[in-house]
Each structure stands twice: as structure tokens, then as C-alpha cells.
Amino acid sequence: MPEPVVFIINSLTGGGAERIMMRLLANSSAYAQRWSVHLVLLDKEASAYAPPEWVVVHQLDCRHSLLRSIWGVARVLFRLRPKATLSFLSRSNFANIVAGRLLGARVVISERINSTSHHGNSLSGRISKMLTALLYRHANHVVGVSAGIRDDLSRNYGVSPKRIAVIPNPVDAKLARQEARDAPDQTLAKPVVAAMGRLVPIKNFSLLIEAYAKSGVAGSLLILGDGERRDRLVQLARNLGIADRVVMPGFTANPFAYLARSDCYVLPSNAEGFPNGLVEAMSLGIPVVSTNCPSGPSEILDDAETLEISALHEAKYGILVPTNDAGQMAKAITMALDPTRNSALRKKALAGAERYSIETAVARYWSVIEDGVGKGGWRSTS
Numbered sequence: 569m570p571e572p573v574v575f576i577i578n579s580l581t582g583g584g585a586e587r588i589m590m591r592l593l594a595n596s597s598a599y600a601q602r603w604s605v606h607l608v609l610l611d612k613e614a615s616a617y618a619p620p621e622w623v624v625v626h627q628l629d630c631r632h633s634l635l636r637s638i639w640g641v642a643r644v645l646f647r648l649r650p651k652a653t654l655s656f657l658s659r660s661n662f663a664n665i666v667a668g669r670l671l672g673a674r675v676v677i678s679e680r681i682n683s684t685s686h687h688g689n690s691l692s693g694r695i696s697k698m699l700t701a702l703l704y705r706h707a708n709h710v711v712g713v714s715a716g717i718r719d720d721l722s723r724n725y726g727v728s729p730k731r732i733a734v735i736p737n738p739v740d741a742k743l744a745r746q747e748a749r750d751a752p753d754q755t756l757a758k759p760v761v762a763a764m765g766r767l768v769p770i771k772n773f774s775l776l777i778e779a780y781a782k783s784g785v786a787g788s789l790l791i792l793g794d795g796e797r798r799d800r801l802v803q804l805a806r807n808l809g810i811a812d813r814v815v816m817p818g819f820t821a822n823p824f825a826y827l828a829r830s831d832c833y834v835l836p837s838n839a840e841g842f843p844n845g846l847v848e849a850m851s852l853g854i855p856v857v858s859t860n861c862p863s864g865p866s867e868i869l870d871d872a873e874t875l876e877i878s879a880l881h882e883a884k885y886g887i888l889v890p891t892n893d894a895g896q897m898a899k900a901i902t903m904a905l906d907p908t909r910n911s912a913l914r915k916k917a918l919a920g921a922e923r924y925s926i927e928t929a930v931a932r933y934w935s936v937i938e939d940g941v942g943k944g945g946w947r948s949t950s
Contacts, residue, residue, distance in 0.1 A: 570604040572648045573937060574673075575623075576641060576655035576664050578632075579609050582616035582794075582819040583766060584844040585656045585680045588737050590617040595740075595930045597622070603651075608644050610637045610660060616821060634659055642667035649673075651941045654711075654933070656680060658696055665703045674941055677704065678711040682720050682863045685839030686770060701725045709936050711735050713842035715873040716863020733936050736867075737842045738929030739921060741851040748828035748852055756788040756815060759905050762830035762854070764823055764845040765837070767795030772859075772892070774804055776836040779897035781808040785905060790826060794818045828852050832904035832913075838891055840864045850921035855913035856886035857900040868920065885920025886913065 575593065580586050596605065600622050607623050610630040619625055626644050630636035641663040645653070652674040655664035661677040668675035683700050687693035704710060704725055710732045712718040718734050721727040761780060765771045773791055780789045791801070791814070798816065805814040820826065823845075827833065833849035835858040842864045849856055850868075858865040866875035870883035880896050880903070881888040887904060889896040903909055 570602055572606055572650040573603045574606045574608060574645065574648060574650040574653045576608045576653060576660045577610070578657050578660055579611045579613040580615035580617045580619075581613050582821075584737075586617055588680075588844060589656050590619065591738060591740055591926065592930060592933055593623055594620055595738075595926055596620075596934065599934050606644075606648060606650070608641060610640065610663070616819065632659075634662055637663040638666045642671065645671050645673055652676060652937050654678065654937055658683075658700070661707075662699050662703055665707050669706055674709075674937075675707045676709045676711065676937055677707045678713070679704075679717050679721060680713055680841040682714075682717055682839050682841060684720050684724050685862050686841075688770075697725075705731075707731070708940070709733065711933065711936060713737050714840075714863040714867055716867070717841055719873070720863065733932070735929055735932045735936075736924055737844050737847070738926035739844075739847045739851050739924045740926045741921060744824045744848055744851050745828075747822050748824040750822055750825040752825040752829065753817065753820070754815070756790060756826075756829075757786070757813070759785065759787040759831035760790055760826075760829060761785070761787070761832055761834060761901055761905075762790045762792070762827055762849070763834050763836065764792040764827070764849075765835075765843075766793055767791075767797040767801060769797060770838050771795075772836045772838050773797065773801055775859075775892060775894055775897065776834055777801060777804050777808065777810070777814060778894040779834075779836070779901060780814075781810050782894055782898035783901045785902060787813070787831075789814045790830065791816045792818075792820055792823050792826060824848070824852065827854060830854055831910065832857060832901065834897070834901065835859060835865065836897065837861050843868070847921055847924050850885065850917040851924075853914040853918045855904040855910055856917055857897065857904055858886060858888055859891045859897070860888045861891050885916045 608626045612629045628640040653668045654676045655661045656678045687696040718732045722729045805811040832855045835846045866872045869886040887900045
């Protein structure tokens with residue numbers, strides 16, 4: 569009987585981390601022949617993704633509570649006695665470290681965000697930073713999805729660099745191109761400027777709407793995703809007189825049908841971990857514009873772990889602009905849509921996306937999971 573390995577995440581709602589975990593599991597069938605693979609979902613929320621049928625799912629009802637999450641994960645781990653665990657997202661990571669280390673499992677966590685930039689200085693943000701500093705150093709291994717995340721955890725939270733592996737998120741380019749053949753739910757006026765992500769403050773879609781209005785380009789601004797800022801963004805588009813050209817269809821299970829028919833893709837965030845949508849758009853040959861936020865965009869678009877810019881920067885694989893600069897973003901959008909540049913930018917995007925194959929990422933994740941399982945974790949009773 570194969571011994572258990574447990575994956576842990578808050579839920580399978582329609583976010584980037586959730587999509588990457590499902591991508592990792594869907595491409596792990598070879599490893600499922602030597603491990604019994606389990607998935608723990610902390611909260612009861614509508615799922616946007618379906619795990620492979622060979623994954624055993626444990627649905628908890630922690631209701632976004634850290635204490636309930638620790639207790640729930642501890643109960644599952646005590647029952648399964650896994651050799652190793654892997655978690656995504658902060659609360660799942662906190663619960664995994666506390667429960668897993670107390671119960672003797674090899675604990676691997678994956679940090680998807682730049683903790684310092686993402687958590688901010690609100691009360692909840694300060695608590696999250698405190699818990700990151702207190703707990704992350706006790707994980708057996710940490711996977712950061714960008715070098716910026718590695719450096720932030722090492723510099724600001726006391727995590728030894730020796731325990732951190734940088735594994736960029738994988739892109740299933742074959743699947744993206746296959747799903748891109750489907751027709752989108754609606755046809756948009758060209759040219760189409762596309763963006764994708766949760767409608768939350770740190771993603772800064774208000775900057776994109778302001779930049780789009782400044783650019784004066786015709787056509788449509790498409791923003792895929794949903795979240796707490798939706799009503800504010802709709803009102804902003806009205807105030808700027810472009811409500812009829814800003815299309816916000818909410819979450820869609822197949823964003824590639826829209827992205828493939830777009831003329832450029834824009835990432836306006838103030839902070840990222842590894843922006844999946846940016847690389848996915850690149851894999852479809854879509855010219856890309858991104859803020860030079862921490863962490864990820866400069867690595868993805870210019871092979872630079874850190875990069876200081878004060879104005880528009882033509883990078884190796886796309887265009888970078890400073891954060892919170894609507895004027896420079898408007899200029900970049902206009903440049904990306906320029907017919908004399910658009911073709912060259914498409915070729916650059918495709919070349920950049922080739923660095924993020926799914927096979928490489930899956931193999932590296934399992935290498936970290938399996939490393940040292942004979943030295944720690946539950947002892948086999950066979």
C-alpha cells in the first residue's frame with residue numbers, strides 16, 4: 569500500500585494558486601503510482617477546478633479560521649500519518665507547519681506572494697507578517713515561485729536560503745492553445761486589451777482603467793475575474809466615460825478563449841508572487857505589459873531578479889512600467905497595439921513563455937517533496 573503525501577490549500581475557488589495546484593496534481597499521475605495522494609481543502613467554497621479522480625479529497629469546514637485550520641489539518645494528518653505535506657497560501661502554510669511539525673511529517677510549503685508587499689500594514693497584515701516570521705523558518709523546505717519571494721523570506725523573515733527552492737509556476741501551453749480554440753461567450757470590439765485576476769486592491773485594476781482611458785485607444789478593455797472591488801471599478805469606468813468599453817464578465821473557467829483573441833495583455837499589480845496570467849498570455853503569443861512590481865514581472869519579462877525603472881522599459885519579452893503610473897502604462901498600451909511593433913512583441917512573448925514548461929516544474933516539486941522522506945516523517949509500520 570503506497571504511503572500518503574498530503575497537499576493542502578484553502579479551497580479550489582477560481583484563483584491562480586488554486587489553478588497551479590490543480591495543474592501540479594493533474595500532471596503527477598506517475599508519482600501517484602508510488603504515493604497515495606491526498607488533498608485537504610480547508611474551507612467549504614464553490615470549486616472552480618476538479619482534482620484528478622485518483623486524488624483522495626478531504627473537505628474541511630474551517631470557515632477561514634486559522635485555529636480551526638490547524639485543528640482540522642492536525643486531525644487529517646494524525647489519521648493519515650503522511651510521509652510529507654505540501655501546502656499553498658498563507659493560512660494553509662501556517663496550519664501545515666504547526667500541525668505537520670507537531671505530528672512528525674516532512675513539511676513543505678509554497679509561498680505564492682511577496683509577504684512584505686502583499687500583507688501590508690493593516691492589523692491583519694501585521695499579524696500575517698508576524699506569523700510568517702514565527703513559523704516559516706520551521707518548515708523543512710520552502711518553495712518560492714520567484715527569486716524576489718526567496719529574497720524577501722530570507723531578508724525579512726529569517727528563513728535560511730538553504731531551505732528555499734525557487735520553482736516558477738508552470739504553464740501548460742498545450743492546454744492553453746487547445747482551450748483557446750473554443751469560442752468566447754461574447755465578441756468584443758477590437759482592439760482588445762485584456763487583464764485577469766482577483767478584483768482586490770493589490771491587483772490595482774483601477775490603474776489599468778485609468779491608463780486605458782488616458783491611452784484613448786478604441787476597442788475594448790476586458791477584465792476577467794471577480795472580487796470585492798468590482799462595483800468600485802465599474803463606477804470608475806463610468807466616471808471616466810468608458811463604461812461602454814470596459815467588459816467585466818467575472819470569473820470564467822476558460823480564460824484562454826478570450827486571451828487568444830486579445831491584442832495585448834496588461835498586469836497592473838502593486839505586488840505579485842508569480843503572475844500566472846502574464847505567462848499564460850505569453851504562451852498564446854499575446855504582447856504583454858506589466859508593472860515592475862515585486863515579485864516576478866522583471867524575472868519573467870527581462871531575466872532580472874531585481875530591476876529599477878522610472879519610466880517605460882522595453883524588456884526582452886515584453887514591456888515594463890513603474891507601479892502606479894497611469895501615464896506610462898497608457899504609453900505602453902499604445903506601443904503594444906502599434907501594428908509596427910505588435911508582431912515583434914508576439915514573437916518575444918512566445919520565446920519568453922518557453923522557459924516555463926510544466927514537466928520541469930512538476931519534477932522539481934516532487935524532488936523537493938521526496939527529498940529526505942526517509943530521514944523524517946512518520947515511520948513505516950510495514
